[in-house]
Amino acid sequence: MNRIGTTLTAALLAAVSVVATADPVASAHRRDATETGGDAEAAAAAKRGIEAMSALQTRLAGRLMAEMARGGPVAAVGVCRDEAQQLTASVSAELGVEIGRTSHRLRNPLNVARPWVVPLLPAYAGRRAEDAGMRIVDLGDRVGVVKPLATQPLCLNCHGDRDAMAPEIREMIAKAYPSDEATGFALGEVRGLIWAEVPKAGLGGND
Ligand code: HEC
Numbered sequence: 411m412n413r414i415g416t417t418l419t420a421a422l423l424a425a426v427s428v429v430a431t432a433d434p435v436a437s438a439h440r441r442d443a444t445e446t447g448g449d450a451e452a453a454a455a456a457k458r459g460i461e462a463m464s465a466l467q468t469r470l471a472g473r474l475m476a477e478m479a480r481g482g483p484v485a486a487v488g489v490c491r492d493e494a495q496q497l498t499a500s501v502s503a504e505l506g507v508e509i510g511r512t513s514h515r516l517r518n519p520l521n522v523a524r525p526w527v528v529p530l531l532p533a534y535a536g537r538r539a540e541d542a543g544m545r546i547v548d549l550g551d552r553v554g555v556v557k558p559l560a561t562q563p564l565c566l567n568c569h570g571d572r573d574a575m576a577p578e579i580r581e582m583i584a585k586a587y588p589s590d591e592a593t594g595f596a597l598g599e600v601r602g603l604i605w606a607e608v609p610k611a612g613l614g615g616n617d
Contacts, residue, residue, distance in 0.1 A: 451610040452553050456546050459555035459606030462507040467559075467604060469497050474564070483567040484578045490568070491586050495520060511559070513602030517569075517583070517592035526554050527605050534558050534600045542600050549607065556605045561595040569595045 473493060477486040494511075495518075502509045512523040514535040523531060526547055534542050539560030547554040561569060568579055572593045583590055595601050 452548060455553040455608040455610045456555055458505070459507055459509075459553060459608040460544075460557070462501060462505045462509050462606050462608075463555065463557055463604045465505065466498060466501045466509055466511075469501060470494060473497065478564065478567075483576060484582070487568060487579055487582045491582070494518075508607040509605065511602055511604050513592060514600075515591040515595075515602075517587050517590045519587075519589065521602075523603075524554075524605065524607070527556060527603065530556055530603075534603060537600050538598050539600045540598065551611065552607050552609050554605065554607050556603045558600040559602050559604055561597055561599045561601040563597065565595070565601055566597065569593055569601055 473489050474486055477489045498510055501507075510521060510524075512521050512527060512531075514531040516522065526549055530545055530547075533545075537558070539558040542558040544555065544557045547556075567575065568583065569592050572580060575593070583593075592601070
């Protein structure tokens with residue numbers, strides 16, 4: 411959460427403005443938002459999105475690491491394969507935020523990018539995650555947020571060089587995801603994105 415943090419709202423407002431100005435569709439929405447004082451609403455929505463993304467990341471990493479410790483990477487493939495989608499759905503339901511993971515090189519076709527995320531993918535492909543930054547997009551009545559996920563040492567077990575992967579893992583992945591494109595990532599490279607989509611209106615109305 412490095413860059414954001416202390417001056418969260420100010421930073422978010424700046425980020426929302428920058429993206430909105432760059433995109434003609436979003437600019438039209440931005441005019442509406444400004445007229446109705448919607449910038450604060452957009453910043454609050456973006457903040458909720460960022461919190462939800464952190465919650466999902468923490469939960470997935472927690473399950474992944476627990477399973478790695480218990481049964482090693484072979485057992486952990488099962489967690490990703492069988493639990494990732496379910497964990498994502500429960501974070502989404504609990505926090506009232508649509509959320510998911512995607513990538514320019516997909517493993518699971520269920521993680522295909524939403525239309526508003528598709529044009530952002532090339533900006534992350536092949537980049538170092540620490541240089542790639544987060545993007546906030548004005549979607550009219552919603553705010554979209556994307557954040558890059560870095561390839562960490564742990565990830566290489568299942569997303570690194572195919573030849574360096576354990577044969578059992580290679581087999582499980584080939585069987586479950588015949589069109590897998592998510593190997594060959596380098597340490598520090600963007601493996602994919604976590605995204606969230608948050609309504610601007612009705613803040614606090616999900617309890
Ligand atoms: C034990 C094997 C394993 C490890 C370790 C692992 N993944 Fe995955 N990953 C998978 C599998 C299997 C899927 C497809 C199932 C799913 O999550 O939807 C996947 C899917 C993904 C996706 C969703 C996009 C897509 O291509 O379908 C992202 C993003 C991702 N992984 C990032 C990471 C990152 C970042 C790490 C390290 C912190 C990591 N993974 C570690 C096995 C693994």
